[in-house]
Every structure is written in structure tokens, then in C-alpha cells.
Amino acid sequence: MANFTWFYRLASPPTSYAAAGRLWLWFAVPAVLLIAVGLYGGLVSAPADYQQGDAFRIIYVHAPSAWLSLLGYSVLGVSAGIGLIWRMKLAHALAAAVAPIGASFTFLCLVTGSLWGRPMWGAYWAWDARLTSELILLFMYLGYLALRSSFDDVSRADRASAVLALVGLVNVPIIHFSVNWWNSLHQGSTVLRVGGPAMPASMLVPLLESFLGFTLLFAALSCVRLRAEILMRERRPTWLQDGLTVSASHE
Amino acid sequence: MTARQRRLAWVAAILSGVGLSALVAFKAFDQNLLYFVDPSQVVAGKAPQGKSFRIGGMVTKGSVVRLPGSLEVRFVITDFAHSVPIRYTGLLPDLFREGQGIIAHGRLQNGEFMADEVLAKHDEKYMPPEVAQSLKTAPQPSASLSTQPAQGQP
Amino acid sequence: MRIALRPWPHVFVMVYQRECRLALRRWSQLAQPVVFFIMVTTLFPLALSPEPSLLRSIAPGVVWVAALLASLLALETLFRADWDNGTLEQWALSGQPLAILLLGKVSAHWCLTGVPLVLSAPVVAYALGMPWTALGVLMGSLALGTAALSLLGAVGAALSLGTRRGSVLLSLMMLPLAMPVLIFGARATDLAMSQDAPDAGLWLLAALLIAALSLVPVALAAAVRISFE
Amino acid sequence: MTSAQITGPILSVRDVHLWRGASHVLRGLSFEASAGEVWVLEGANGSGKTSLLRVIAGLLWPEEGSVQWHGDALRAPEDATAVSVSYLAHDAALHDDLTPLENVRDATQLQRVCATEEAQTILERVGVQIADRATRTLSAGQRRRVALARVLLSHASVWLLDEPWTHLDAAGVKLFQELITDKVNKGGLVILSAHHEVGLPSRSLRRLALS
Numbered sequence: 001m002a003n004f005t006w007f008y009r010l011a012s013p014p015t016s017y018a019a020a021g022r023l024w025l026w027f028a029v030p031a032v033l034l035i036a037v038g039l040y041g042g043l044v045s046a047p048a049d050y051q052q053g054d055a056f057r058i059i060y061v062h063a064p065s066a067w068l069s070l071l072g073y074s075v076l077g078v079s080a081g082i083g084l085i086w087r088m089k090l091a092h093a094l095a096a097a098v099a100p101i102g103a104s105f106t107f108l109c110l111v112t113g114s115l116w117g118r119p120m121w122g123a124y125w126a127w128d129a130r131l132t133s134e135l136i137l138l139f140m141y142l143g144y145l146a147l148r149s150s151f152d153d154v155s156r157a158d159r160a161s162a163v164l165a166l167v168g169l170v171n172v173p174i175i176h177f178s179v180n181w182w183n184s185l186h187q188g189s190t191v192l193r194v195g196g197p198a199m200p201a202s203m204l205v206p207l208l209e210s211f212l213g214f215t216l217l218f219a220a221l222s223c224v225r226l227r228a229e230i231l232m233r234e235r236r237p238t239w240l241q242d243g244l245t246v247s248a249s250h251e
Numbered sequence: 252m253t254a255r256q257r258r259l260a261w262v263a264a265i266l267s268g269v270g271l272s273a274l275v276a277f278k279a280f281d282q283n284l285l286y287f288v289d290p291s292q293v294v295a296g297k298a299p300q301g302k303s304f305r306i307g308g309m310v311t312k313g314s315v316v317r318l319p320g321s322l323e324v325r326f327v328i329t330d331f332a333h334s335v336p337i338r339y340t341g342l343l344p345d346l347f348r349e350g351q352g353i354i355a356h357g358r359l360q361n362g363e364f365m366a367d368e369v370l371a372k373h374d375e376k377y378m379p380p381e382v383a384q385s386l387k388t389a390p391q392p393s394a395s396l397s398t399q400p401a402q403g404q405p
Numbered sequence: 406m407r408i409a410l411r412p413w414p415h416v417f418v419m420v421y422q423r424e425c426r427l428a429l430r431r432w433s434q435l436a437q438p439v440v441f442f443i444m445v446t447t448l449f450p451l452a453l454s455p456e457p458s459l460l461r462s463i464a465p466g467v468v469w470v471a472a473l474l475a476s477l478l479a480l481e482t483l484f485r486a487d488w489d490n491g492t493l494e495q496w497a498l499s500g501q502p503l504a505i506l507l508l509g510k511v512s513a514h515w516c517l518t519g520v521p522l523v524l525s526a527p528v529v530a531y532a533l534g535m536p537w538t539a540l541g542v543l544m545g546s547l548a549l550g551t552a553a554l555s556l557l558g559a560v561g562a563a564l565s566l567g568t569r570r571g572s573v574l575l576s577l578m579m580l581p582l583a584m585p586v587l588i589f590g591a592r593a594t595d596l597a598m599s600q601d602a603p604d605a606g607l608w609l610l611a612a613l614l615i616a617a618l619s620l621v622p623v624a625l626a627a628a629v630r631i632s633f634e
Numbered sequence: 635m636t637s638a639q640i641t642g643p644i645l646s647v648r649d650v651h652l653w654r655g656a657s658h659v660l661r662g663l664s665f666e667a668s669a670g671e672v673w674v675l676e677g678a679n680g681s682g683k684t685s686l687l688r689v690i691a692g693l694l695w696p697e698e699g700s701v702q703w704h705g706d707a708l709r710a711p712e713d714a715t716a717v718s719v720s721y722l723a724h725d726a727a728l729h730d731d732l733t734p735l736e737n738v739r740d741a742t743q744l745q746r747v748c749a750t751e752e753a754q755t756i757l758e759r760v761g762v763q764i765a766d767r768a769t770r771t772l773s774a775g776q777r778r779r780v781a782l783a784r785v786l787l788s789h790a791s792v793w794l795l796d797e798p799w800t801h802l803d804a805a806g807v808k809l810f811q812e813l814i815t816d817k818v819n820k821g822g823l824v825i826l827s828a829h830h831e832v833g834l835p836s837r838s839l840r841r842l843a844l845s
């Protein structure tokens with residue numbers, strides 16, 4: 001137990017509130033820079049694709065949001081598990097903070113995907129395996145948010161929605177497989193395919209930049225929302241009022 | 252049994268349940284898991300009769316014929332062993348071109364595949380047009396590999 | 406101080422019998438999911454057209470969507486009465502594994518609502534013009550699938566205990582998670598109708614059911630415990 | 635474990651804090667209860683009597699502090715308290731569609747085999763004559779008696795009773811005062827909540843005022 005004291009200290013609301021307050025800028029500034037550079041590189045300086053023309057450029061938003069939609073659900077599921085097993089309120093607060101962000105990126109991924117689909121497949125929506133999985137993932141986020149919002153009591157909402165998130169996390173690979181089995185018509189993964197990326201550096205570098213940039217943006221947004229969650233949950237203890245009055249008197 | 256032993260028994264029971272389920276799932280992989288039928292199977296008579304299904308293959312170079320004054324298109328798809336003629340009426344997706352992998356949905360009629368939907372399968376490569384041009388002109392024995400339709404693969 | 410508790414298989418059977426006794430006292434409620442199932446499936450010929458080839462092509466999807474909705478609707482009130490009157494609390498305090506008690510309850514529920522659904526499949530199959538050769542696979546896949554759906558939906562029903570709007574919420578939470586069951590079941594039925602081998606779909610359904618049997622009881626027990634707070 | 639439970643307190647509650655929403659219901663509550671005692675939790679409505687009983691039973695998890703049975707930290711109800719604790723909540727845990735006999739017998743059968751005659755006898759002892767009618771037809775007081783029959787049948791050494799005499803008539807209250815006294819004299823522990831005088835022998839009575 002003793003080895004985990006730093007962990008418990010980090011998990012205490014005052015510490016994590018302060019830490020998230022300091023961290024978010026460290027994430028946000030490089031995020032903005034990387035996204036700007038990556039999008040400029042991808043949308044302006046990278047050459048058009050030999051088959052897809054300029055339409056392929058949507059990958060610079062689409063692929064990072066697809067990755068973040070999955071990352072978001074994993075963070076949700078893992079922190080829900082930690083919250084349930086170790087009864088750690090911070091983990092529940094993180095899950096609550098991350099869920100809407102993950103849902104937003106899932107939505108963004110669907111929108112960009114269907115915009116891409118119009119020139120590529122000839123339709124805004126094709127019942128393609130990945131788009132369908134992504135749609136079901138969005139539904140899972142919505143179900144999670146619906147359950148969370150239907151409780152009056154925060155701690156019960158935390159724990160009940162954590163069980164749902166865990167059930168969902170177990171289900172994600174099964175859903176992915178079943179949808180693939182049902183139908184498949186999408187390119188294989190471009191960056192992570194065996195034998196290295198099938199992309200010249202002029203296209204790849206901006207893509208990696210925007211991946212990293214969007215991921216940092218995700219982290220920054222999570223920090224901001226986590227602070228808001230902590231504030232909302234910790235209205236009662238005095239550390240907050242003390243801290244607020246202290247910081248107010250400094251100004 | 253102590254509380255600890257009981258908890259271990261639970262975990263063991265759950266894990267063996269999950270393991271058994273994985274085993275049963277793998278049993279399913281022994282079965283036919285193809286998502287679409289290729290021309291060789293059609294020629295061998297293994298395609299479903301009188302019922303719509305998906306067919307996948309590469310559009311044979313020089314086979315695309317557009318009927319003037321209508322949206323009807325005829326072309327031939329191949330898996331490099333056998334070919335099947337396809338007839339389709341409607342707008343084709345941008346990525347449809349000769350030498351490209353496609354998937355069509357429809358049914359067989361007198362040895363001809365009447366498609367009601369044609370979907371282009373774009374490959375996993377992104378490159379600037381100049382590079383693609385130079386690849387095309389240079390002799391590339393391995394290039395045909397990547398443009399083959401990925402059969403039975405997601 | 407600890408008295409030797411009854412072994413849990415006995416208690417499982419006891420809970421199972423209690424549920425059956427309760428259900429038979431309210432047998433009209435018992436019939437509702439089946440009636441719903443048959444009504445929804447027979448709405449399609451009315452809404453579309455009674456053309457046999459059309460009906461046959463949509464039959465697997467229609468049957469499975471109707472079965473999915475019927476299962477979820479039947480689950481909505483699964484725990485409600487026992488939660489309201491405090492029986493679930495007594496179960497949690499009984500010293501018996503709560504997961505086993507809840508599994509007994511869900512098993513009885515499936516036998517009383519899922520099995521009639523499976524048995525009514527021939528009626529629905531006939532109405533939609535499905536070939537008789539596919540009937541075995543349809544009933545088999547429905548049996549596996551509705552059992553998995555009962556287990557999965559029970560988690561949703563337990564999670565929505567103590568919320569303000571149980572009914573829509575249950576579907577909202579559970580429909581996306583139930584997608585694999587729908588896909589495998591409808592696919593197996595479809596393959597059987599076109600005289601292809603449906604084995605893959607059936608095996609996958611069986612795998613889902615086994616996975617649900619091993620994981621759901623724990624999640625159920627956790628969800629019910631949370632509802633006490 | 636067997637030696638510890640005879641000497642030490644059966645139940646120790648240490649510095650328990652509980653919040654319900656934004657209100658701090660239990661503020662650092664501590665006490666130790668031993669065999670042969672009746673603990674009466676007193677306090678106005680909303681003072682946390684029910685919450686405390688639920689924390690003790692293991693249905694609620696306190697934000698801070700611990701509840702220990704026989705010196706073991708209580709993790710889940712069935713870990714330590716099982717069988718030896720019987721909890722009577724506001725809701726009597728009776729299913730409307732079952733008869734009183736079925737209700738009490740099912741509850742008891744979760745832990746041990748219970749013959750119909752045994753359940754019948756206990757029901758008669760608490761004054762429920764109509765054991766084979768649907769519970770929905772019973773009056774509130776009769777339901778309370780049925781629920782107390784379940785507590786009696788449980789053979790538990792600890793009773794947790796939440797407002798045991800709500801809805802009971804004078805004869806019923808007197809009957810249960812006798813039953814509780816009898817339980818305590820035989821070395822049991824009873825913790826009950828009440829908001830007025832309980833009329834129990836003061837020798838074994840402990841009071842805990844909640845505000």
C-alpha cells in the first residue's frame with residue numbers, strides 16, 4: 001500500500017484539480033501548434049493523391065478523430081474500471097469528463113467519413129464496416145451519456161455508468177468483429193500496415209503531426225473538463241472554498 | 252473456503268468461461284467466412300443461384316463499354332483466373348476505373364451478373380499523381396499485387 | 406457463528422422456482438412478449454406488400470429485429486418489483502453469491518419469455534413465407550440469441566433501477582451492445598434460407614452466449630449493489 | 635475468529651462519514667456494540683437513522699471510516715456478516731403476488747432448509763392467521779408482522795430493525811418488545827431505529843442520538 005501513496009495523493013481532488021490546471025496549457029499550446037502545422041502541411045503543401053485527388057486530404061481530420069473516438073472509449077472504460085475497483089472518485093470524474101469529448105470526436109469522424117465517402121464511393125453513406133462500427137460506437141457513447149444523466153445522485157451515476165462502460169469496453173472488439181464479418185469495404189489501415197507506411201513523407205509527416213496534435217488537444221480538453229467535473233463534485237469540502245478565497249485574495 | 256479462495260474460484264470460473272467462448276468462436280472460423288464471391292467461384296458454380304450476393308474482382312482493362320444515350324455500363328471483372336461479365340445501370344463512383352478492384356451487388360442471370368450497386372474499393376496507397384505516373388510507366392512486377400482485390404479480408 | 410449455508414445450486418433452483426411461480430400467477434403478462442413478437446413481424450407484410458419474394462428477402466431481418474425488441478421490452482420490469490419491495494436487498498445480505506441468485510432469476514425469465522418466442526417462430530416463419538428447411542436454424546439461432554439478449558438486457562435493466570425513465574433508457578443503452586447478436590442471428594437465418602451453411606453464425610451466437618453467461622452475472626451483481634446506494 | 639467474537643465487541647463502527655448529495659448525513663460517528671445489547675438510534679426524520687443501518691448492513695459504503703464485524707473489516711455483506719445479521723427495512727421485502735407463507739419461507743430457504751410447518755408456526759406466533767392469501771390483500775400492520783416473522787426465522791444473532799413498530803397496533807408493539815427483550819437476553823444484538831420511546835428494559839439499552 002505504501003508504494004501507492006503518490007498515487008493516492010495525486011488522486012485527491014485538490015491535487016488533481018491543481019495538476020489539471022497546470023497540465024492543460026502544456027497540452028494545449030503544442031496541440032494548437034501541431035494541428036496548425038499538420039493541417040497546413042496536409043491541406044496545402046502535401047501533393048494531391050494520384051487516385052483520390054484533393055479529397056484524400058480529409059484524412060488529416062478523419063483519421064485522428066477515428067483514433068480519438070477509440071482512445072476516448074478506452075480511457076472511459078479503464079477509468080471506470082479503476083473507479084469501480086478502487087472506489088476512486090477522480091477516476092469517475094475523468095470518465096465523466098472524457099465521455100462527451102470522445103462522443104464529439106466520434107461524431108466528427110462520422111461526418112468527415114461521409115463527406116469523404118461522397119466522392120470516393122459515390123454516396124455519403126455506404127454501409128461500410130468501419131463507418132458502421134463507428135456509428136455503433138457513437139450509439140454506445142450516447143447510451144452511456146443517457147444513463148449518466150438519468151441519475152440525480154452523482155455517485156450512483158458514476159458507478160452505474162462505470163458498469164455500462166466496462167460492459168461496452170468488453171463489447172467493442174466483438175462489435176468490431178461482427179460488423180466486419182457482416183460487411184467489409186474499406187481500405188486497410190494506411191499508417192500501421194505491415195511493411196511500413198504506404199505514403200510518401202510529404203503526406204505522412206503532416207498526418208503524424210495532426211495525429212499528435214489532435215491527441216494533445218484531446219488531453220487538453222480532458223484536463224479542462226476534469227477541472228469542471230471536480231468543481232461540480234467537490235462543492236461541499238472546504239479545501240475548495242479555502243483555495244478559492246486564497247487565490248482571490250492574491251489578485 | 253476463505254473469502255480469498257472464493258474470489259479466486261470466481262475468477263477462475265469466469266476466465267474458463269471466456270476461454271470456452273473464445274474456443275467456440277474459433278470454431279466458427281473453420282466455416283466459410285467469405286464476404287464476397289470471386290469470379291472463379293462463380294464459374295465453378297459455387298455462387299448462390301436466384302439470389303443476390305456480392306461479387307468482387309478487378310475490372311479488366313479495355314472491357315468497359317458504355318451504351319450511348321443511357322447510363323448502362325458493361326464490363327468484365329476478373330480474379331486473374333476467371334472472368335465474369337457485369338451489367339449495371341446508374342452512376343459509377345469516381346474511383347471506378349479499369350484495373351481497379353470493385354465490389355458489385357446483384358444477381359446472376361444467364362451467366363451475366365446484373366448489378367444493382369457498384370462500389371469501388373480504393374487501395375491502401377496514397378501517392379502524388381506524378382509518382383503514380385512514373386510507377387505506371389516503369390515495369391513493376393509487384394505492382395499488380397497491391398491492386399488485386401483483397402479477398403475475404405476486411 | 407457462521408451457520409453452514411445451503412449450497413448455491415440449491416439456492417439457484419429455489420430462485421428459479423420462485424420466479425416461475427410468480428410468473429404463472431401473472432400469465433397474461435407472460436404472453437405479452439410473444440404477442441408483441443408476432444404482431445410486429447406480421448405488420449411488415451401490411452406495411453410493405455404481401456409479395457412472397459419481397460417478404461422472403463426481408464424475413465431474417467424482420468424476425469430478428471422483432472425478437473430483439475420483444476426481449477428488451479420483456480426485460481424492462483425484470484427487477485422492478487423485487488427492487489421496490491426490498492427483496493433484492495435481502496438477497497444481497499443473504500450470504501449467498503448475489504450473482505448466482507440473479508442468474509437464477511434471469512434463467513427463469515428466459516424460460517418464460519424467450520422460449521415461447523422460439524416456439525412461436527414457425528408461425529412467424531410461415532407468415533413471412535420462409536422455407537421450412539430454414540426453420541431449424543431459425544429456432545436454434547433464436548434460442549441461442551434470445552438467451553444472450555436476456556442476459557445482456559438484464560444488465561441494462563439492473564443499471565436503470567432507480568432512474569427516472571427506465572423504458573427508453575434500457576433500449577438506448579442496450580441496442581448498440583446487442584448488435585452482434587442481431588448480426589450473427591440474422592446472418593445465420595439468411596444463410597439457412599438460401600441453403601448455405603449457417604454454421605459460422607450459429608457458432609458465433611453460441612460463443613456470445615457462453616461469454617455472456619460467464620461475464621454477465623458479475624456485472625449484474627455489481628449493478629444491483631450500486632442500485633442500493 | 636471464533637475466540638475473538640466471544641470476548642470483543644460484535645460490531646465496531648469507527649469514524650463513519652456519509653454524504654447524501656450535498657448534505658453531510660453522518661459526521662464521524664463511532665460506537666461499539668456487544669452481545670446482549672439493544673441499541674436504539676434516535677433522531678428526527680432525515681437524521682440518518684436509515685442510512686446508518688444501511689451502512690452497518692453493508693448496503694451503503696461510507697465515504698470515510700469503517701464498519702467492522704468481529705474485528706474484520708466489512709467488505710461485502712456476505713463476507714463477514716452473512717447469516718448472522720437479519721435486516722428489516724422500511725419496505726418489508728414481501729412480494730405482493732406470493733402468500734405470506736411463501737414469502738417468509740423463500741427468504742429463509744436462501745440460507746437453510748425451512749419446512750412449511752416451521753414457517754407456519756412462526757407466522758402464527760406473530761399473529762398472522764391468513765398465511766395462504768396473496769400478500770397484496772394484507773394490511774400494513776399485517777405485513778409488518780410477516781416481515782418480523784422472517785427476522786425470527788433467520789436465526790440471525792444480530793437484528794437490524796428500521797422502525798420496527800411502524801403500522802403496528804398496541805398488541806403488536808408489545809409482542810415485539812417482548813421478542814426483542816427475549817433476543818437480547820439470549821445473547822443477541824439488536825440495533826433498531828425509532829423516533830419515540832421504545833419501552834425496552836433499560837438494563838441492556840444503549841442510546842445513540844443522531845442529529
